[in-house]
Amino acid sequence: MSAPDGVGSLKKRARREGFRYQMELNFGQKEDKDHFLARLDRVKGSLATKRRRPVDNMELLSHLLDLAEKEESEVQSQDTSSSSAMLNTSGIYAGDGDEEQPLFVCEVSAFEDLVLGMTRWCTCGMVNRKMISYRQSGHVIRAEFQCQSCNRKEWWASSSLLGSRYLINQKLASLGTVGKRYTDSVYNSKGYVAAIESCAEASMTKAIDEIKATSEYETDGEWVITDARHDSTANAYHTTVPCLSGSIHKIVGCVTLSRKEHTCAQTRELACTKEVLPLVMSKGLNVTEVAHDNSPSVTSYIVEELQLKNSYDTWHGTKNVAKAMTSIATGTKKRAGITWYPELSDKRKSTKTHLYYSMKNCNKSPENLRDSITNIVDHYRGKHSNCNQSSSCRRPGYAPSKKLITDPNAVEAYTRKLKQTLIYVNAESYCSCQDTFWVESFNHHLLTYLPKRIHFGTTTFRMRMNIAVMDWNENVERPHTSERYIFDI
Secondary structure, three states, X not given: OOOOOOEEEEEEOOOOOOOOEEEEEEOOOHHHHHHHHHHHHHHHHHHHHHHOOOOOHHHHHHHHHHHHHHHHHHHHOOOHHHOOOOOOOOOOOOOOOHHHOOOOOOOHHHHHHHHHHHHOOOOOOOOOEEEEEEEEEOOEEEEEEEEOOOOOEEEEEOOXXXXXXXXXXXXXXXXXOOOHHHHHHHHHOOOHHHHHHHHHHHHHHHHHHHHHOOOOHHHXXXXXXXXXXXXXXXXOOEEEEEEEEOOOOOEEEEEEEEOOOOOOOOOHHHHHHHHHHHHHHHXXXXXXXXXXXOOHHHHHHHXXXXXXXXXXXXXXXXXXXXXXXXXXXXXXXXXXXXOEOHHHOOOHHHHHHHHHHHHHOOOOOHHHHHHXXXXXXXXXXXXXXXOOOOOHHHOOOOOOOOOOOOOHHHHHHHHHHHHOOHHHHOHHHHOOOOOOHHHHHHHHHHOOOOOOOOOXXXXXXXXXXXXXXXXXHHHOOOOOOOOOOOOOO
């Protein structure tokens, strides 16, 4: 029996014996009735799919009433103080190590996916999932869940991906940093960057004028020191090469390159050197010698392109001498006199001292330096005729403090090891006895303005570098402001 148009009737008949209730629904038009019945069938089918069994009209209406009552209770319970926590551990700080739990940030959509996934039926027909492991990446957590019935595993992350990185990590990485908009509006428009750069340039120009005023400059020119300083330990974004005067120890030039300007951090030192040295010479400074660490590419540029004298730092040249001597100065008892020699066991550290003495007293002659190094063997054999006149071994009453070498094999091994040292092989670059102490000290000074644990943008990095240059030039080797005396009683 069909209902007339505009009037709808929904009759609910129980499949078992019991009470029956009939409800009448009135519709203004036939289209409203058809639309309502289609929605009713769709919701009924969805509920049957979720519960994996047929759903009758009474169960359908009960479900709709439950949803309505739940929505009403949520509206009336806006005050959370009148509600109870979902779990016993929710919302209450209980101490006992709660503060040591890992914390993470979650997107709303990711949280909704988690709730939906935990309440969704598993392929085995059960809803019984448990988190078995998690891994935290920055502010994001990636957890793995397992069904306790069929052991099926699923993963979930608290953030979506933007490219190859989590979106939350990329957003939170910018907290507490100076953005490009601030840099443009404050640094550039107000002229801070230009003013600091101008003051730093004036400081370096003043240092060059001081060098030109010295008496040695007219005859010998000026020797400078360079060294690369990276803003981090691996794959650095910024690399700086300062050029420091060897006579007055002030900065006369400084160049910083970023990854955008030169992609490879390993070769960025050469690129910076190729900019800073011509820059310094273009200011009218007569550079005659450049001292640096033992960098072959920088050496080639200085000698072949600039045609200047190249010098290596003495400390880097001698730091591995004692270690290299270990193979001929120590060993097992049964190998004594074969691979190592007891007469050389006390000469590892003293050899390094002799090398420093040889560089200092060779009169900038590579031939004298090599002769002085090979004479170390004769010195320890008790032959002092070729030793320097100022040496203590040339004075009457000298008593050696080391064992004398009498074994011919030990003499041969010791001579061979000395000729393998960097100083002997590269005597032309060590005969001036130059060091990079002052530029290493400046790099340490930079940690005050450019700590390596913090990444700065290129504009801010260069501005801080210029401030550090001005601070260094203003205070290096300044007169003492106070004195302290210590008396032994």
